[in-house]
Amino acid sequence: MTALILLAACSGGDKAKQGGKGKPTPTVGYVVVQPTSVDIVTELSGRTNAFESSDVRPQVNGIIRRRLFTEGSLVQRGQILYEIDPRLYRAAVNEARANLQSARANAEATKILADRYKPLADMEAISRQDYTNAIASARQATASVGQTSAALDTAQINLKFTTVPAPITGRIGRSLFTVGALVSASQTDPLAQIQRLDPMFVDIQQSAADMLALRRSLGRNGIVATRADVKLTLEDGEAYGPSGSVEFSEAIVNRETGTVTLRARFPNPQGLLLPGMFVRARFAQAINNRAFLVPQAAVARDAKGNATLFVVDKANKAVQKTIKADRTQGAYWVVTSGLEAGDRIVTQGLSKLVPNQAVKPVPETEAQRIEAPSKDQLRKSDKTSPNKAG
Known part of the structure; x- marks a missing residue:
């Protein structure tokens, strides 16, 4: 009985050293954070x-005679895509050219007449009014030359518009009009679209x-x-x-x-x-x-959803801080407030850590030391080994 009491007393003493206030100080791993530039x-x-996107549109009225491209192909700026029947516009060019020749001939005749009237008017062989009328006719004929020349330019431009070029370089889509279709300059639908x-x-x-x-x-x-x-x-x-x-x-x-x-x-x-x-x-x-990159393993969320972590203070106590961490970058939380340069952030040993608990901090990158077992440990191991039993 005395031996049992002594054994119980010894056992209780060992538990007192391990539990309660005699519990060993937990070791935690930490990293030191510094502000950095974060996108x-x-x-x-x-x-x-x-x-670039451009509609291919006709600028004159007429019947499409030919389509000169493959749908879906790459076309170059200025490449001819459609040909509209040019016969009416070619005839208009010929007519405008003839009118210009006629106007030039008339202008030359009226100018010669006005030049002949000048000395006669000076000699009073003719009236001054006749000479004035001759000069006016010459000027009108000259103006008519300008008008018919502009008409010829317009006719030539319209004839050129019977060939429809690509306005930009790009890939052309499907043709919305086929050969034989009647097109007009005022239509709402384009012939095709280039992008x-x-x-x-x-x-x-x-x-x-x-x-x-x-x-x-x-x-x-x-x-x-x-x-x-x-x-x-x-x-x-x-x-x-x-x-x-x-x-x-x-x-x-x-x-x-x-x-x-x-x-x-x-x-x-x-x-x-x-x-x-x-x-x-x-x-x-x-x-x-001025942001901090904190490993994701160090950050937790409280019941309200606030981000928290543990920082080791100067007295080697684990102090819990509330931080602002709205997003991640790779394996890190981007912390924009709540930390200071040089803070030691606990990243390992967090499972049973409580606020304001004394800890033994070691750098996270520090390797754990594994010592060889003592002779007493080896002897006890041999005694408890199954191969050595009985």
């Missing part, structure tokens, strides 16, 4: 648009409230504007390879959607982007020079 990244939706697909525009929609908040934050808390590359994610979830750049931001807000359009420009050498595609654009609109 303020925005991801927005957008639509692709052709860099230049390299480079390509992407129109990105950003809410006016977000843009206003960004502009107000510039120059505060280390936030500065930047011009960064734009990355695209296509409709199938795959990333588009080439990067683009924001060209400009519109100066008006869409009254229906409350958004502002930002236009980005992307190279499209392989023609992968087509007009009207839905894409996601990711780019940096500003840089925060």
Whole structure:
């Protein structure tokens, strides 16, 4: 009985050393954070648009005689696409040319007559009125030459319009009119449409409230504007390879959607982007020079959804802090408030950590020391080994 009491007393003493106030100080791993420059990244939706788009339209009336392109092919600026029946316009050119010749002949005759009347009028062989009329007729004939010359130019231009060229270089779509169709300069439908697909525009929609908040934050808390590359994610979830750049931001807000359009420009050498595609654009609109990058493992959320973490203070106690961490960047949370330069952030040993608990901090990158077992430990191990039993 005495031996049992002594054994119980010894056992209770060992538990007292391990539990309660005698519990060993937990070891935690930490990292030291310093402010750094972090891009303020925005991801927005957008639509692709052709860099250039032009309708092919007739400028004269007539019947289409020939179509000189393959639908869906690449056409060059100035390339002839359609031919409209030119016979009426060629006849108009011939008529205007004849009228010009007649007007020139009449102008020459009236000028000669006025020149002959001049000395006769000076000799009073004819009346001054006859000489004045001759001069007026010569001037009218000269003006008629100008009018018929302009008519000839107009007729020649209309004849040239019977061949319809490509206004821009690009890929042409389907032809909306076939050979034999009657077309007119006043029709609403184009003959075809040409689009230049390299480079390509992407129109990105950003809410006016977000843009206003960004502009107000510039120059505060280390936030500065930047011009960064734009990355695209296509409709199938795959990333588009080439990067683009924001060209400009519109100066008006869409009254229906409350958004502002930002236009980005992307190279499209392989023609992968087509007009009207839905894409996601990711780019940096500003840089925060006073942000902290904290490993995601160190940050937790409380019942209210606030981001919290533990910081080791000068007395080696784990102090819980509430921080502002609205987004991630890779394996880190971007913390914009709640931390100071040089803070030691606990990243390891967080499972049973409580606020204001004394801890033994070690750097996260420090390797754990594994010592060789002592002779007593080896002897005890041999005694308890199953191979050594009985």
